[in-house]
Amino acid sequence: MKNFIPFNKPYITEFDSKFINNFSQNISSLAGDGSCTKDVHTWLEEYCECKKALMTHSCTAALEMASILMDIKDGDEVIMPSYTFVSTANAIVLRGGIPRFVDIRLDTLNIDENLIERAINKKTRAIVPVHYAGVSCEMDKINKIANENNLFVLEDAAQGVMSNYKGKPLGSLGHFAAFSFHETKNIISGEGGALIINDQSFVERAEIIREKGTNRSLFIRGEVDKYSWCDIGSSYLPSDIIAAFLLNQLKISKDITSKRLAIWRNYHNLIEPLEKLGLLKRPTIPKGCNHNGHIYYVLVEKEKRNYIIKKMRESNIEVTSHYVPLHSSEAGVKYSKTSGLLKNTIKCANSIIRLPIWIGIKYHQQEQIVKCLENLLRI
Numbered sequence: 001m002k003n004f005i006p007f008n009k010p011y012i013t014e015f016d017s018k019f020i021n022n023f024s025q026n027i028s029s030l031a032g033d034g035s036c037t038k039d040v041h042t043w044l045e046e047y048c049e050c051k052k053a054l055m056t057h058s059c060t061a062a063l064e065m066a067s068i069l070m071d072i073k074d075g076d077e078v079i080m081p082s083y084t085f086v087s088t089a090n091a092i093v094l095r096g097g098i099p100r101f102v103d104i105r106l107d108t109l110n111i112d113e114n115l116i117e118r119a120i121n122k123k124t125r126a127i128v129p130v131h132y133a134g135v136s137c138e139m140d141k142i143n144k145i146a147n148e149n150n151l152f153v154l155e156d157a158a159q160g161v162m163s164n165y166k167g168k169p170l171g172s173l174g175h176f177a178a179f180s181f182h183e184t185k186n187i188i189s190g191e192g193g194a195l196i197i198n199d200q201s202f203v204e205r206a207e208i209i210r211e212k213g214t215n216r217s218l219f220i221r222g223e224v225d226k227y228s229w230c231d232i233g234s235s236y237l238p239s240d241i242i243a244a245f246l247l248n249q250l251k252i253s254k255d256i257t258s259k260r261l262a263i264w265r266n267y268h269n270l271i272e273p274l275e276k277l278g279l280l281k282r283p284t285i286p287k288g289c290n291h292n293g294h295i296y297y298v299l300v301e302k303e304k305r306n307y308i309i310k311k312m313r314e315s316n317i318e319v320t321s322h323y324v325p326l327h328s329s330e331a332g333v334k335y336s337k338t339s340g341l342l343k344n345t346i347k348c349a350n351s352i353i354r355l356p357i358w359i360g361i362k363y364h365q366q367e368q369i370v371k372c373l374e375n376l377l378r379i
Contacts, residue, residue, distance in 0.1 A: 032237025059180035260293030
């Protein structure tokens, strides 16, 4: 479509293509845990300074593995925001656990750390902070609460690769973390994810769970003379060709992040006058949080939101809303519990508009997007 501005375009460089071509000409194995997967693990372990990184076929898989490692059982409760992707909750529900939803902050759309303690009870096992848009939750307070109540912390850092909190990478701040490399993210492999483990005592079991419940990893390293079934698990490994693509993206991740942040800042500057006029609200980045430019969103009056999205799409600008709060969904009503009224969650879900952000979008296109938004807000 002529002059159409899509919401997202996967960032695929010429070097990505050359890298994959070279890989395909020197194939030793396409199965999981080949040389490229091992190199991805090394990169992530150095980046996060974690005990172990394990690539998975999705962030969903990483969250499910973490739920097994936390030994979530029937009736166990896990505190998380309702404003998140369904995988955050599904990973808990699949183990028989119960998501306990807590409201979010209006400034970051992250879980409100000041509401967590009142949601804790004798059944609570873990807290899952979701770093929305790659902006960190208030992890010092969350970890303090977790430590005082003997709870696990699982970072849902699906959107958080190359972001940090007080100088520490997202993913390095909890017992576990999950990354996404889906094509809608900044650093991509089409599909793909990773489980980050920051506690050495869980490493061996994580390898077993990832290998269908077998100790195959120990066998490959020569630590046992044959491998067998020894725990629950599933097939969470991606193909090595996915890892090959991801490896190249990780190598240029600083450049990717720099380019996305430049686009994010362009929006922020262009939209500042509209916020001063009270027409919308821009994202807030708290002190100590360095984000990765993953999402640019604005919050508008809920009565105008759907109209604006419709009219912008009619103008060939693909904008979108985001999550339907999980507590209000059919499965959420069936499988979860809430703590409080979640007023901020409902307000943000009804007023958010996400703007196109991808490497390659031109400044004049951003101006066009903001001008269209402004015109509709003034009606």
